[in-house]
Amino acid sequence: MRLAIAGSQSTGKSTLIAAFLAKRPQYAHEPEAFETLGDDIDLSASEGPDVEGLAALLEHTVSVVQGHPPGASVIFERSPVDYLAYAAASRSIAPSERAAFMREYLPLVRGSLRYLDLIVLLPVSARGPFRSRPNEDALFRRRVDDRIRRALLDDDYDLFGGDHVPLVVEGSPLPDQQLAELIRRTAPEAEP
Secondary structure, eight states: OEEEEEOSTTSSHHHHHHHHHHHOTTSEEEOOHHHHHGGGOOBOSSSOBOHHHHHHHHHHHHHHHHTSOTTOOEEEESOHHHHHHHHHHOSSSOHHHHHHHHHHHHHHHHHHGGGOSEEEEOOOOSSSSOOOOTTSOHHHHHHHHHHHHHHHTSOTTOOOOSSOOOEEEEOOSSHHHHHHHHHHHTSTTOOO
8 A cells, every 4th residue: 555644744654654654564655845955945943844945846746646655555754745734835936936836836736636545634633742943933733734734635736636546534543543543544454
């Protein structure tokens, strides 16, 4: 199964993936694009990469996702949809730049989703154990969460359609429940 863990910053994506890989070592792990490209991406003061940085992160993520054929066992730290949400949530990107980014990258993201079987959205939650880091903007984190939620659960960008559509599920805010659900969904006999 090709699965992506989506969510705003500090929602427990890395923690869940590490726990999942301990239980499912046959899965390959594709780290977040920023871990690979971080030195080449400029960050704004509190709202993440500028539009050029988001484009580079998104293009890298789509390339990596498309590199895994059907039947592959791989977990991606972030989905291509995450970067659309970051662009939509950023107030440091001018509205005209944001609109141009969305026009250019929506078709690319839409096409990349056929390479995923499951997307698990980890929510920002007051009940969960993960909080913003001291240098993170908590309001921006919640705006990103809202945009990812609207994109994945409400399909605000008309991303889902066609022959192969990944299953999208919202994870519990509690890590033990997240892991149990992910293990259940990736059991050999489980259907997404």
